Amino acid sequence: MKAFDKCPVCGGELAQKTVEKLLRGGRHTATLRVPAEVCLHCGERLYSEDIVRSFEEIRNKLQRQDFYNFRTVGQSFTVEEDWPNSAIKPDG
Ligand SMILES: [Zn+2]
Numbered sequence: 001m002k003a004f005d006k007c008p009v010c011g012g013e014l015a016q017k018t019v020e021k022l023l024r025g026g027r028h029t030a031t032l033r034v035p036a037e038v039c040l041h042c043g044e045r046l047y048s049e050d051i052v053r054s055f056e057e058i059r060n061k062l063q064r065q066d067f068y069n070f071r072t073v074g075q076s077f078t079v080e081e082d083w084p085n086s087a088i089k090p091d092g
Contacts, residue, residue, distance in 0.1 A: 004037065004046055012041025019045060023055055025062025027092065029076060032058075 007014055014037040023030050037046040047055070061067070078090040 007039035007042060007044050008046075009044045010039060010042045012039045012044075014038065014046065015040055021055070023058050023062065025059040026065070028062040028065070030058055030062060030070060031073075 004014060006012065017036055017038045018033050019036045019038060021032055021034050021036075023032070034047065034051055036051075038044070039046075061070070078092065079088055081090060083090075
């Protein structure tokens, strides 16, 4: 079952790939690998409906800090206010 034969953005060829996806919920992020149809021309990624639903569920859980079924793979950081290059600002 394929939702699209061609890229809906540019009409390019699509290829089934595994891609890395970053999801954000509140101040938390999760990275995971998922199958996607990727446009070989413009890079547009298309996900199946159940995958998109899972993304929503993951974002909601992160937002609610419900970390059951998640595991820690490192820490995330932002910079301090006094980072030497003042063009670089902390997030939040
Ligand atoms: Zn495209």
